[in-house]
Amino acid sequence: MSSFVSQGVNYAVKPEANWKAVLECAAMEVFSMMAGAELTRFTDEPGQPHGEQTAMVGMAGALCGMLTIRCTSATAEKLAGMMLSGEAALNPSVIGDAMGELCNMYAGNFKSKISTLADHCMLSVPTVIWGEDYFMQTVQPNAGFQFALSFEGEPVWFSLVIHA
Amino acid sequence: MKKLHVLIVDDSSVMRKIVERSLRQAGLELEEVREAGNGAEALAELQNSAFDLILSDINMPAMDGLEFLRSLANVPSAKNVPVVMITTEGSESRVVEALSVGAKGYIRKPFTPEQIKERLAPLLGGAL
Secondary structure, rough: OOOOEEEOEEEEEOOOOHHHHHHHHHHHHHHHHHHHHOOOEOOOOOOOOOOEEEEEEEEEOEEEEEEEEEOOOHHHHHHHHHOOOOOOOOOOOHHHHHHHHHOOOOOOOOHHHOOOHOOOOEEOOEEEEEOOOOOOOOOOOOEEEEEEEEEEEEEEEEEEEOOO | OOEEEEEOOOOHHHHHHHHHHHHHHHOOOOEEEEEEEEEHHHHHHHHHHHOOOEEEEOOOOOOOOHHHHHHOOOHHHOOOEEEEEEOOOOHHHHHHHHHHHOOEEEEEEOOOOOHHHHHHHHEEEEEO
16 A cells, blocks of 8 residues: 655545556556547456556655556557557657556556545656567565456557555 | 647657647647747747747756746747646646646646647637
């Protein structure tokens, strides 16, 4: 459980089991509204997260943690193309910016759906990683959610890692 | 229908393009669209051009949307130009602050062209 004290009030936020559904809803809304991309649930989880494109946004305040989106380069390119009506072409910088914005909106949309977070949690600017051969070491998380949604049959991975 | 001169202020070039596309999808006739990556760049644009509408992000580097709004009070050419904030900011206090220092409305990301039309119509009169 994160703890955040402001003006003598402790805005502690405890993750709840229904947050996974909230995160899924937040992701589906953002992809649909901003890219015209319909995400659906898999009937069977498609293995471990993989893909060469990772976008992440940090959270600080009432909840400390990290939200990420991960997918293959081909999926990221397709999504960027849909967001920009094809203008993304093959420009990696634009594709990265598009992924970062999707993650930023995913984080903001999730935050706005949890009333206890809206006014007491800040988001970092997005960070984008290109490449698959990395390991992210953070403070030991005390909770988290991870799931994949299908975009035209390909998995897009979403996660929320929460630190104590 | 009047064709509009619009200034879009956002640190993401992707988001600036999406906002422009959404404005067109919402039915706005755009004569000219200028872009700025932060409040300081937007103030520079205002030195050279007149606008009918300004759409601005809140969280930006160098000069954020709130500081930009405060600075607009000293820009004669921006008088009576509606400024609408477009933000992922879930904080009501930041939105209220923006409205208190001159913003005429706000649109939360993600958004649809229909939501843009709904928010801008009262501000643009016959342009929508």
